[in-house]
Amino acid sequence: MRALIVFANPEPDSFNGRLRTVALETLGELGYETEISDLYAQRFDPVEGPQHYPSRCQPNRFNAQTEQEAAAARSCISADVRAEIEKLNRADLLILQYPMWWYSVPAILKGWLDRVLVYGSIYTTTMRYDKGRYAGRRALLSVTCGGPAGSYAADGRNGDFNLFVWPTSYTLAYIGYTILPPFASLGVAAPVTAAQITGVTKHLADCEARYRQHLLTLDSRAPLQFNKWGDWDQHGRLHGGVTVHNAFSRAHADLAQAGSAS
Amino acid sequence: MRALIVFANPEPDSFNGRLRTVALETLGELGYETEISDLYAQRFDPVEGPQHYPSRCQPNRFNAQTEQEAAAARSCISADVRAEIEKLNRADLLILQYPMWWYSVPAILKGWLDRVLVYGSIYTTTMRYDKGRYAGRRALLSVTCGGPAGSYAADGRNGDFNLFVWPTSYTLAYIGYTILPPFASLGVAAPVTAAQITGVTKHLADCEARYRQHLLTLDSRAPLQFNKWGDWDQHGRLHGGVTVHNAFSRAHADLAQAGSAS
Numbered sequence: 001m002r003a004l005i006v007f008a009n010p011e012p013d014s015f016n017g018r019l020r021t022v023a024l025e026t027l028g029e030l031g032y033e034t035e036i037s038d039l040y041a042q043r044f045d046p047v048e049g050p051q052h053y054p055s056r057c058q059p060n061r062f063n064a065q066t067e068q069e070a071a072a073a074r075s076c077i078s079a080d081v082r083a084e085i086e087k088l089n090r091a092d093l094l095i096l097q098y099p100m101w102w103y104s105v106p107a108i109l110k111g112w113l114d115r116v117l118v119y120g121s122i123y124t125t126t127m128r129y130d131k132g133r134y135a136g137r138r139a140l141l142s143v144t145c146g147g148p149a150g151s152y153a154a155d156g157r158n159g160d161f162n163l164f165v166w167p168t169s170y171t172l173a174y175i176g177y178t179i180l181p182p183f184a185s186l187g188v189a190a191p192v193t194a195a196q197i198t199g200v201t202k203h204l205a206d207c208e209a210r211y212r213q214h215l216l217t218l219d220s221r222a223p224l225q226f227n228k229w230g231d232w233d234q235h236g237r238l239h240g241g242v243t244v245h246n247a248f249s250r251a252h253a254d255l256a257q258a259g260s261a262s
Numbered sequence: 263m264r265a266l267i268v269f270a271n272p273e274p275d276s277f278n279g280r281l282r283t284v285a286l287e288t289l290g291e292l293g294y295e296t297e298i299s300d301l302y303a304q305r306f307d308p309v310e311g312p313q314h315y316p317s318r319c320q321p322n323r324f325n326a327q328t329e330q331e332a333a334a335a336r337s338c339i340s341a342d343v344r345a346e347i348e349k350l351n352r353a354d355l356l357i358l359q360y361p362m363w364w365y366s367v368p369a370i371l372k373g374w375l376d377r378v379l380v381y382g383s384i385y386t387t388t389m390r391y392d393k394g395r396y397a398g399r400r401a402l403l404s405v406t407c408g409g410p411a412g413s414y415a416a417d418g419r420n421g422d423f424n425l426f427v428w429p430t431s432y433t434l435a436y437i438g439y440t441i442l443p444p445f446a447s448l449g450v451a452a453p454v455t456a457a458q459i460t461g462v463t464k465h466l467a468d469c470e471a472r473y474r475q476h477l478l479t480l481d482s483r484a485p486l487q488f489n490k491w492g493d494w495d496q497h498g499r500l501h502g503g504v505t506v507h508n509a510f511s512r513a514h515a516d517l518a519q520a521g522s523a524s
Contacts, residue, residue, distance in 0.1 A: 010311035011324040046308060046369035049272035062273040063452055064363070065408070101326070102375045103429035104366060107308035111369030146327070151498025155506055157489075158498065164429055167365035170421065190325055227419075236413025236420065 003027050004091035006037045008098040008109035015188050015204055019142055020097050022208050026215040027093075035087055039108045044080065046111015052078045069120030077118060084116040093218075094139040094177065096168065099146075103164045113171055123175050130228040132176020139177035140218070141165050142211065146189035161186070169224060179224040183214045265289050266353035268299045270360040270371035277450050277466055281404055282359050284470050288477040289355075297349055301370045306342065308373015314340045331382030339380060346378040355480075356401040356439065358430065361408075365426045375433055385437050392490040394438020401439035402480070403427050404473065408451035423448070431486060441486040445476045 005023055009016035024034050037044075045052075050062045057070035071077045077085070088094065098109050105113075117123065122133050143165060145152060152161040165182050173179050185207040188200070214221075231242045267285055271278035282298070289296050299306075307314075312324045319332035333339045339347070350356065360371050367375075379385065384395050405427060407414060414423040427444050435441050447469040450462070476483075493504045500506065 010326070013323050014325070040309075040311060046373070047302075048363070048368065049302060061275050063276070064272070066452060101310070102372075102379065102433045104372060106310065107369045107373030107376050110364075110366060110372045111308070113364045114369050117364065148498050151494075153499065155500045156498050157494045159432065163425070167426055167429070171364045190328060232413075232419045236410050236418050237415065238417045 001030075001032045001092050002090050003032045003034045003093040003095060004037065004087050005034065005095045005097055006039065006109065006112065008039050008096070008106050008112070010040045012038075012041075014099075015185070015207075016097055016099055016144055018204070018208060019144070019185065019211055022211050023095055023097070023142070023215060026212050030216070032093065035091065037084060037087060037112075039112060042080075044108060044112060046108045046114065048111065048114040052081075052115070064114075065119045068118045072118050072120035077121065081115050081118065084112065085118070085121065088116070088122075088134070092137050094134075094137065094172070095142060096139070097142045099144045100164060103158075105168055113168070117171070117175055127176075128174055128229065129176070129226065132174065134172075135176035137177055138180055138218070138223070139169075139172040140180040141168060141182040142185075143182060144185040144188045147187065149186035152184070152186055170226075173224070173226045179226070180218060181221050181224065183211055185211070263292075263294045263354050264297065264352050265294045265355040265357060266297045266299065266349050267357045267359055268301065268371065268374065270301050270358070270368050270374070272302045274300075274303075276361075277447070277469075278359055278361055278406055280466070280470060281406070281447065281473055284473050285357055285359070285404070285477060288474050292478070294355065297353065299346060299349060299374075301374060304342075306370060306374060308370045308376065310373065310376040314343075314377070326376075327381045330380045334380050334382035339383065343378050343380065346374065347380070347383065350378070350384075350396070354399050356396075356399065356434070357404055358401070359404045361406045362426060365420075367430055375430070379433070379437055389438075390436055390491065391438070391488065394436065396434075397438035399439055400442055400480070400485070401434040402442040403430060403444040404447075405444060406447040406450045409449065411448035414446070414448055432488075435486070435488045441488070442480060443483050443486065445473055447473070 003023075005020055007016070007020050011017065020036070024036075027034050039046075048064050050056065050067075053062075053067045053071060055074075055076060056062070056067060058066055068077075096105070096109065098105050104110070127133055143161075145158070145161070147158050151157040152159070154160045161184050162182075169179050169182070185204075188204060188207065227238065227242070231238055233239055265285075267282055269278070269282050273279065286296050286298075301308075310326050312318065312329075315324075315329045315333060317336075317338060318324070318329060320328055330339075358367075358371065360367050366372070389395055405423075407420070407423070409420050413419040414421070416422045423446050424444075431441050431444070447466075450466060450469065489500065489504065489506070493500055495501055
């Protein structure tokens with residue numbers, strides 16, 4: 001078994017860096033061979049655009065999907081993207097390790113999705129969801145958030161944590177991955193006072209221990225539910241009688257309950 | 263009145279470019295002075311990291327919030343970010359014009375948020391939400407999506423459109439903006455066949471006309487609802503008896519309904 005950890009933090013010595021180490025060690029114990037994409041260390045360019053397509057199929061008007069598809073067909077995808085795709089192809093388990101910035105992924109990781117998930121290679125109009133390129137493989141988001149843990153609840157100031165990881169989860173489900181429950185390290189902002197430092201030190205150690213446990217028990221965790229290709233009609237709507245299965249059903253139910261309870 | 267349009271598409275001649283033109287013209291008719299941040303044309307660097315802080319307050323360990331706060335306090339924010347902040351400061355209305363890529367904003371726009379919304383300047387732990395820096399000003403997301411319109415419904419293959427604009431909407435609400443209902447141009451993928459080209463040409467013209475109408479009637483549109491600073495307790499949870507007011511309550515209710523109806 002092989003795992004790829006995509007690491008998107010500018011500071012190797014950050015708490016994200018510690019979680020990366022936890023994953024490397026724990027997965028090693030489980031018998032995984034591990035690989036890292038350290039996006040900052042690689043100086044990965046996250047900006048999708050014409051500069052990556054020296055030989056354009058539409059020289060006068062740049063469209064990302066059109067150029068991606070043509071580059072895939074002519075085997076001239078840029079070298080940095082090709083290297084990332086080769087890592088994905090080798091990995092049975094994909095982990096994205098990142099700090100939540102503005103309720104989303106850091107730009108360098110967003111651009112990794114924009115550029116590496118190439119139309120015509122990683123997905124097509126018929127190779128998606130349960131028929132996706134990486135069907136049968138698993139993906140896990142490990143996310144750190146500075147705000148207090150309680151604020152990421154449905155009735156919290158920051159809103160349900162699950163809402164903010166949904167776009168990335170759904171992106172990976174789109175290309176076929178089975179999505180494992182995300183691992184959230186909440187309340188990990190930099191401490192200020194001495195008392196905070198002591199409290200935070202213990203909290204971070206607890207998060208690391210919980211993450212180790214999360215990884216050791218991955219096989220027993222029910223993945224998130226998504227609808228399958230066959231559930232939708234030709235307009236992209238669910239066939240009658242089919243239940244909405246996605247990570248949001250749960251989040252939505254939680255929030256509706258919070259709204260009615262308060 | 264002054265408006266700032268942040269434009270995040272690599273192709274000036276794209277449909278996003280046409281919507282930018284619609285906004286410039288329509289807002290001009292309404293008496294706005296307009297400014298553009300064309301992120302691709304500016305070659306805006308979206309990667310937040312140590313390279314932007316030549317004089318670090320913590321030289322050995324990079325933390326984005328810590329360095330942002332220190333740079334703001336010492337008035338040494340990098341010139342490209344300072345220019346964007348000055349544009350924000352001048353604008354009564356902020357429009358983000360972008361294509362939805364992987365259920366989110368393109369990386370170049372994500373990085374604009376990561377870098378320009380500087381901790382210690384644009385927000386602090388007490389200057390947020392209804393007490394935010396840009397309280398009293400308005401923001402609008404204008405988003406294009408390639409998939410068929412029906413697929414962005416609560417029971418659609420792509421899920422509720424409102425879910426994918428939530429992280430960016432909430433980010434702008436966090437720094438004080440009043441968030442206007444987003445404008446969605448759905449089903450705007452590049453046409454392939456001649457019949458598709460005719461159909462798409464009419465559809466795009468319809469989207470432009472709807473956008474013009476959306477802008478002409480902004481003042482009559484009810485903004486999205488968000489909870490206020492005073493609604494939360496010290497743990498970031500809603501005080502008892504306070505209703506959850508955010509863009510998701512509605513989306514969640516829609517999805518719950520879709521789930522129970524099918």
